[in-house]
Amino acid sequence: MAQAISELGEFGLIRHLTRNIxxxxxxxxxxxxxxxxxxxxxxATLAVTTDTLTEGIHFDLTYTPMQHLGYKAAxxxxxxxxxxxxxxxxxxxSIAVSAKFSVExxxxxxxxxxxxCEHYGADLAGGDTSPSLTGFCINVTAIGDVAPDxxxxxxxxxxxxxxxVSGDLGAAYMGxxxxxxxxxIFEESKGIQPQLEGYEYVVxxxxxxxxxxxxxxxxxxxxxxxxxxxxxxxxxxxxxLQLCSASKTGCEIHHHKIPIADETIKTAxxxxxxxxxxxLNGGDDYELLFTVPVAxxxxxxGHKEISILGYLTEPEKGCFLVPQNGDKIEIKGMNV
Amino acid sequence: MAQAISELGEFGLIRHLTRNIxxxxxxxxxxxxxxxxxxxxxxATLAVTTDTLTEGIHFDLTYTPMQHLGYKAAxxxxxxxxxxxxxxxxxxxSIAVSAKFSVExxxxxxxxxxxxCEHYGADLAGGDTSPSLTGFCINVTAIGDVAPDxxxxxxxxxxxxxxxVSGDLGAAYMGxxxxxxxxxIFEESKGIQPQLEGYEYVVxxxxxxxxxxxxxxxxxxxxxxxxxxxxxxxxxxxxxLQLCSASKTGCEIHHHKIPIADETIKTAxxxxxxxxxxxLNGGDDYELLFTVPVAxxxxxxGHKEISILGYLTEPEKGCFLVPQNGDKIEIKGMNV
Numbered sequence: 089m090a091q092a093i094s095e096l097g098e099f100g101l102i103r104h105l106t107r108n109i110x111x112x113x114x115x116x117x118x119x120x121x122x123x124x125x126x127x128x129x130x131x132a133t134l135a136v137t138t139d140t141l142t143e144g145i146h147f148d149l150t151y152t153p154m155q156h157l158g159y160k161a162a163x164x165x166x167x168x169x170x171x172x173x174x175x176x177x178x179x180x181x182s183i184a185v186s187a188k189f190s191v192e193x194x195x196x197x198x199x200x201x202x203x204x205c206e207h208y209g210a211d212l213a214g215g216d217t218s219p220s221l222t223g224f225c226i227n228v229t230a231i232g233d234v235a236p237d238x239x240x241x242x243x244x245x246x247x248x249x250x251x252x253v254s255g256d257l258g259a260a261y262m263g264x265x266x267x268x269x270x271x272x273i274f275e276e277s278k279g280i281q282p283q284l285e286g287y288e289y290v291v292x293x294x295x296x297x298x299x300x301x302x303x304x305x306x307x308x309x310x311x312x313x314x315x316x317x318x319x320x321x322x323x324x325x326x327x328x329l330q331l332c333s334a335s336k337t338g339c340e341i342h343h344h345k346i347p348i349a350d351e352t353i354k355t356a357x358x359x360x361x362x363x364x365x366x367x368l369n370g371g372d373d374y375e376l377l378f379t380v381p382v383a384x385x386x387x388x389x390g391h392k393e394i395s396i397l398g399y400l401t402e403p404e405k406g407c408f409l410v411p412q413n414g415d416k417i418e419i420k421g422m423n424v
Numbered sequence: 425m426a427q428a429i430s431e432l433g434e435f436g437l438i439r440h441l442t443r444n445i446x447x448x449x450x451x452x453x454x455x456x457x458x459x460x461x462x463x464x465x466x467x468a469t470l471a472v473t474t475d476t477l478t479e480g481i482h483f484d485l486t487y488t489p490m491q492h493l494g495y496k497a498a499x500x501x502x503x504x505x506x507x508x509x510x511x512x513x514x515x516x517x518s519i520a521v522s523a524k525f526s527v528e529x530x531x532x533x534x535x536x537x538x539x540x541c542e543h544y545g546a547d548l549a550g551g552d553t554s555p556s557l558t559g560f561c562i563n564v565t566a567i568g569d570v571a572p573d574x575x576x577x578x579x580x581x582x583x584x585x586x587x588x589v590s591g592d593l594g595a596a597y598m599g600x601x602x603x604x605x606x607x608x609i610f611e612e613s614k615g616i617q618p619q620l621e622g623y624e625y626v627v628x629x630x631x632x633x634x635x636x637x638x639x640x641x642x643x644x645x646x647x648x649x650x651x652x653x654x655x656x657x658x659x660x661x662x663x664x665l666q667l668c669s670a671s672k673t674g675c676e677i678h679h680h681k682i683p684i685a686d687e688t689i690k691t692a693x694x695x696x697x698x699x700x701x702x703x704l705n706g707g708d709d710y711e712l713l714f715t716v717p718v719a720x721x722x723x724x725x726g727h728k729e730i731s732i733l734g735y736l737t738e739p740e741k742g743c744f745l746v747p748q749n750g751d752k753i754e755i756k757g758m759n760v
Contacts, residue, residue, distance in 0.1 A: 090526035102553050104527065105534045111547040115569070119549040125516060127549070129569055132466035138474070138550060138565045140518040144557035177449045180461060182476040182563055190426035191440065198441045205637045211447040213455040214474060215461070217438050221480035222558030228520055229474045229565045233451070233465055 101329065121334070122242050123319060124230075125167040133236045136229065137168035143223035151267045154193045156295045157226070158200025164321070165230035166208050167299035167374045170320035173240040174232040179205055180214035184225040188331075197226075208301060238313065240378065245316035245335035249379040251397045252314075252388060254303040256347040257324055258363060261370020262355040263287065263294030263337070269359075289351040297374045303393070304376070310387050315380035325368040325419050327377045328407055335379075338405035339417070341398040344412050368409075368419070435666065448479070457670070458578050459504040459655060460566075469572045472565065473504035479559035487603045487618070488507060492631045493562070494536025501566035501659070502544050503635035503710045507655035509576040509644075510568040515541055516550035520561040533562075546639060574649065576714065581652035581671035585715040587733045588650075588724060590639040592683040593660055597706020598691040599623065599630030625687040633710045639729070640712070646723050650714035661704040661755050663713045663741055671715075674741035677734040680748050687716045704745075706756070 093345055094133070096104055102120070117133070118126040124137035141164065143149060148156055160228040166176045173254070185194065205212045210230070270282035284291055299319075307314065316335055320327045324346065332339050348363045356363040379400060380388065388394050407419040428717045432440055433618070436458070447455040454462040460473035477500065479485060483493055517537055521530065530553070541548045546566070606618035620627055635655075643650065652671055656663045660682065668675050684699045692699040715736060716724065724730050734746070741753040 116547045123552040130468035211452045214461040227563035
């Protein structure tokens with residue numbers, strides 16, 4: 089009987105499909121299994137990453153301005169590179185678009201792409217468009233370089249390392265809830281305009297996320313090399329499980345150390361949701377999850393946008409959330 | 425008033441969207457405007473290309489085996505690299521897929537991708553899958569390297585150069601007509617099985633095309649460096665117009681020099697079509713169109729799969745087809 093994709097989950101599926109693939113080219117340093125492929129050509133070490141965003145899954149064009157979509161698509165790719173400590177240099181974009189789109193809307197998309205490239209210091213170096221009979225689909229490929237001894241993989245964390253995260257979590261997910269609610273109200277009662285006042289932060293995190301270039305640069309300037317790093321595109325739980333699984337460790341995360349913005353908490357309460365659920369399972373944060381040796385703790389204390397969540401344990405102990413009171417809770421992710 | 429995409433055509437659209445883009449990174453040698461972006465990192469010269477294939481536009485899953493689709497997707501990307509005289513080294517694949525697909529069908533797709541990678545000597549070095557609410561969409565990114573003095577751009581042809589093409593043209597297009605006809609018959613009268621006997625060559629060219637690695641290698645071994653080169657994915661007319669427009673030349677092509685296989689001619693006649701129309705406007709040939717100095721003519725005569733179509737002229741003369749009898753016909757392409 090045919091096996092359904094849903095039985096494996098997104099990450100399980102790609103692991104399954106690529107389980108027998110071996111690389112033979114001397115220029116392939118690291119193939120499938122991290123945020124980006126690492127290549128070595130001559131004396132240069134490069135990383136290449138590719139991501140596809142599809143209409144209705146990754147974005148809803150009823151409330152996503154095309155400029156923001158372009159910006160976000162570039163950020164998604166750059167974030168994958170920063171997670172490996174790689175500096176983005178080029179972006180290639182391939183879009184499949186139905187005839188219903190106007191040239192002007194695609195101009196806005198390209199303005200957003202170009203704006204992101206300028207902000208992150210990369211060139212828009214390639215692009216093509218092709219027709220689509222169904223939805224809008226945008227693929228971004230980002231290329232960058234890195235000093236070989238500065239690459240941060242996700243499989244190289246050590247037991248005892250501290251687990252850290254940048255920024256705050258769950259905001260983009262709550263922004264999505266607000267946008268979906270306002271869309272529904274707008275559709276049901278045509279006269280009512282979307283009410284986004286008081287939700288600027290969470291909505292902004294959803295529509296126009298940033299990659300944490302600043303964090304990567306600060307870590308370098310502070311002479312801290314993470315032992316492992318991954319970007320959070322699918323929630324903290326998914327990121328933690330991927331990093332720990334790749335590094336063959338367990339972890340303990342202190343519940344009260346997970347950074348959640350006030351507006352995220354307020355919005356979650358309005359939706360009768362636990363803010364922690366948004367942080368653990370909500371996507372699109374594009375914060376960096378990374379590990380450092382315990383000795384780095386004093387240096388990290390100097391950065392107000394880095395939180396130490398906990399530490400890595402033996403693999404057989406599993407991944408756990410530790411509340412201030414009560415029993416430990418095992419972290420499970422649908423997609424890992 | 426909003427401008428429709430169709431007013432610009434596919435190539436006009438991407439030219440329009442990217443007209444103001446300038447590259448600033450020292451590592452970007454050549455950005456938008458050729459088959460692939462050319463990058464220089466350290467002492468290495470690389471090329472990167474990306475292509476998106478969407479269901480219903482680039483392939484019809486009712487008659488395209490998933491293995492062949494995977495193989496073809498890889499070939500499309502490799503062909504872009506060979507057109508710049510670049511050797512493919514890595515392939516990254518990103519697919520967006522609806523839940524209706526089985527794991528087994530995606531395994532077949534990956535077998536096809538892997539098969540093409542082995543055949544062309546590249547590593548499958550990255551991949552991801554994401555959900556799709558609508559059709560199936562596959563994006564391929566290929567990376568390779570080249571000696572800097574061996575890169576073949578499309579904008580560097582000279583007036584007086586000979587215009588050459590590999591293989592034969594129009595077969596893939598006629599294969600598509602046969603497959604579409606058999607699909608229609610099958611749908612209208614359920615019992616009747618597709619009849620593909622006698623169409624093996626044209627159907628094979630459509631479903632499982634090859635990139636002309638052999639031609640590129642032969643040219644190198646024969647010490648012929650094309651002055652310009654492009655791969656034919658959208659018909660000879662489109663390729664000729666793109667090469668001549670980029671190189672600022674016109675051209676004259678001798679009608680009777682355009683290589684068309686016997687089976688292509690026979691199939692076209694069955695469909696009451698001019699075989700020449702299939703060669704000029706039919707897509708998916710993945711043959712190489714290239715130019716060489718006149719002095720190379722003797723060397724080229726030694727290769728039975730290379731045809732000399734004509735030569736390049738002054739730009740103001742335009743691009744023309746020259747029949748054996750009768751007036752010259754201007755070459756126009758919808759998409760250029």
